[in-house]
Amino acid sequence: MIDTLGATLRHNLEARNGMLVPGAANALAARVIEDLGFDAVYISGAGVANTYLGVPDIGLVGLAEMVQHTQVIRDACDLPLIVDADTGYGNALNVRHAVRSLERAGANAIQLEDQVMPKKCGHFAGKAVVETAEMLGKIKAAVDARHSRDFLIIARTDARAIHGLDAALERAAAFAAAGADLTFVEAPESPDELARIARELQCPQVANMVIGGRTPALPAKELGELGFGMVLYANAALQAALQGMIQALSVLRNEGILSESSHLIASFQERQRIVRKDEFDAMEDRYATGSPPA
Structure with missing residues (x-):
């Protein structure tokens, strides 16, 4: 199944139609993304840092945490999974x-990025990038290490904020030549810059729509018309959930009661539907009676 999902993901991204990909920080968010009919899930390093550790996106999440989150999300979700691997957690090895x-x-x-460790959110100040040659070595190592040809390598550069757009485009082109399947110029600052990225780079591109970040938000349809393969909303679900928690718990604090009629929370039934309780009930019944597998 994994190879089939990878091939499907490759096909969708190479179509360059601006495929919308929301981010998830946990299995529940991935279930919601799948339930709503999206085509892929992005496992956000920033989201894991915020929800699992309660810290900002400053390079404190390691490989072990991302492997653990990938495993549980894969078990809960049948969509293609794109995992934020930050800088690769070290050198090429x-x-x-x-x-x-x-x-x-x-x-x-x-997704691999060319920041100096410890990395920072691409829309934070104070970033630094490694030399191009170091990143090319990492990309070549990634290409050599993958088992499936349809396991995609997305190479991100944060050079726009440090050296300007021309330097970022030059890096992205070199990343593609080294074997990256997609490239990702982080934090462009105008619609014209977005258009240049899509026009001047040959492989499919990622447009990262960070709500409140440096890049102007454009509709996915418009970004698809420019030629972007992926339109990423890495932490939209997280920011929405955070706002929802603040609103609902503020009512609880102030009024001492919270109910479904407030329209601030999902119903008990909807919560059980998303976690597929009916499937577990059916399995429990089958195993309790000793019935043969269906």
Whole structure:
């Protein structure tokens, strides 16, 4: 199944129609994304940092945490999984280990970036990038390490904020020549810059729509018309959930009661539907009676 999902993901991204990909920080969010009919899930390193550790996206999440999250999300979700692997957690040999570990865990693609460790969110100040040659070595290691040809390598550059767009485009082109399947110029600052990225780079591109970040938000349809393969909303679900928690718990604090009629929370029935309780009830019944498998 993993190879089939990877091939499907490759096909969708190479169509360059602006495929919308929301991010998930846990299995529940991935279930919602699948339930709503999206075509892929992005496992966000920033989201894992925020929800699992309660810290900002400053390079504190390691490979072990991302492997664990990938495993549980793969078990809960049948969509292609794109995993944020930050800088690869070290040098080219660390990247090789990360690729092999995440592919075994159920990922269909990983994203690698060219920041200096410890990395920061691409829309934070104070970033630095490694030399191009170092990143090319990491990309080559990733390509060599993957088992399936349809395990995609997405190479991100954060050079726009440090050296300007021309330098970022030059890096992205070199990343593609080294074997990256997609490239990702982080944090462009205008619609014209987005258009240049899609026009001047030959392989499929990622447009990262960070709500409140440096890049202007454009509709996925418009980004698809420009030629982007993926339109990423890595933490839209997380930001929506955070706002929902704040609103609902503020009512609980102030009024001392919270009910479904407030329209601030999902119903008990909807919660059980998303986690597929009916499937577990059916299995429990089957195993309790000793009935043969269906």
